[in-house]
Amino acid sequence: MCQGGGSGRPSTFRCVIPTGRTSCTSSGNVGSATSPMYAGCAFPQTAHAASTAPVWNRRLVGEVAVSQQFSDPNEGTSGSGETNGQADLVAVHIIRSGSLRIEDTGRRADLGPGTLCIRDLRTSWQFAYTAPTDCGVLILPRAGLLQHLYRTRLPALTVAPSTAPESRLLLAHLDATWSLAERLGPEATHAASEAMAMLLTGLIRTHAPIAVPPQSLRAAATAYADSRLRDPDLAPATIARALNVSVRTLHRAFADGETVMAYVRRRRLEGARRELDCPGSPYTVADVAARWQFTDSSHFRRAHRGTYGQCPSAPG
Numbered sequence: 001m002c003q004g005g006g007s008g009r010p011s012t013f014r015c016v017i018p019t020g021r022t023s024c025t026s027s028g029n030v031g032s033a034t035s036p037m038y039a040g041c042a043f044p045q046t047a048h049a050a051s052t053a054p055v056w057n058r059r060l061v062g063e064v065a066v067s068q069q070f071s072d073p074n075e076g077t078s079g080s081g082e083t084n085g086q087a088d089l090v091a092v093h094i095i096r097s098g099s100l101r102i103e104d105t106g107r108r109a110d111l112g113p114g115t116l117c118i119r120d121l122r123t124s125w126q127f128a129y130t131a132p133t134d135c136g137v138l139i140l141p142r143a144g145l146l147q148h149l150y151r152t153r154l155p156a157l158t159v160a161p162s163t164a165p166e167s168r169l170l171l172a173h174l175d176a177t178w179s180l181a182e183r184l185g186p187e188a189t190h191a192a193s194e195a196m197a198m199l200l201t202g203l204i205r206t207h208a209p210i211a212v213p214p215q216s217l218r219a220a221a222t223a224y225a226d227s228r229l230r231d232p233d234l235a236p237a238t239i240a241r242a243l244n245v246s247v248r249t250l251h252r253a254f255a256d257g258e259t260v261m262a263y264v265r266r267r268r269l270e271g272a273r274r275e276l277d278c279p280g281s282p283y284t285v286a287d288v289a290a291r292w293q294f295t296d297s298s299h300f301r302r303a304h305r306g307t308y309g310q311c312p313s314a315p316g
Helices: 142-149 165-183 186-207 214-226 236-243 247-253 260-277 285-291 297-308
Strands: 010-015 024-029 055-061 064-071 074-078 089-103 108-111 115-120 125-141 157-161
Touching (some): 055 186, 064 165, 064 186, 157 165, 214 247, 214 260
Antiparallel strands (some): 089 108, 089 115, 089 125
């Protein structure tokens, strides 16, 4: 329940969230923001103390709850994984500073400044604010998006840069709506709410990930790895992040053959051998080992001998 003063006037009020959810101090237009549909939906379940609870500044625009939030490092779960009640909502996070990590069994996204994400709260998400984070948040009924998506499926997660044209259009409308919310009449408020839903559906249609079978995911992962074989940071986590999947999902795509890092090591060894076989190459064996991210030349020599049956040697 929410407690506050004034009917429809800006006021400061305490929003008491049901047991197991954080509580937040909020100031803004109360109006129908006290609707049970929105109670506690903006913040995930967490075992952390109230001292880490996010602080928000909230306004309700039609059926869209708009808030400006700040959270200290914190973690927990968000969304119910159910198909009724508060799960029939969608959450949008716009990260201005800090970082937010969200994942379920098949997806993971690490969101930094300048990132926007749209989440279907029918999915149960693990979340972590890994640094003090300032973000804008929209909560709106799932049905409001579905009526504009028509035959397009609502993805569990859509991530887009805030610099994308679709994001910039949404954010410009959001800024104008935030500043004018308390002066809009009922018809204009409804139109502003509908416009937000329509702009979000345009963003979803443009940036939603396309579900791919494991074979296609494996092909995408190997192509990404091949383009970065000399990158010292190439690892399952960086590949999964680039492809917007969880590390577990990435490993499943390689379950019927060599592991993802076995593939990387094999391709690095092939690249190193080609470089050594190139006439006139200026590189020594130690140089090539370092360029292709082998721990040291001894490690490289053992791997080369084990694969090709002979020690590597630089061109004469």
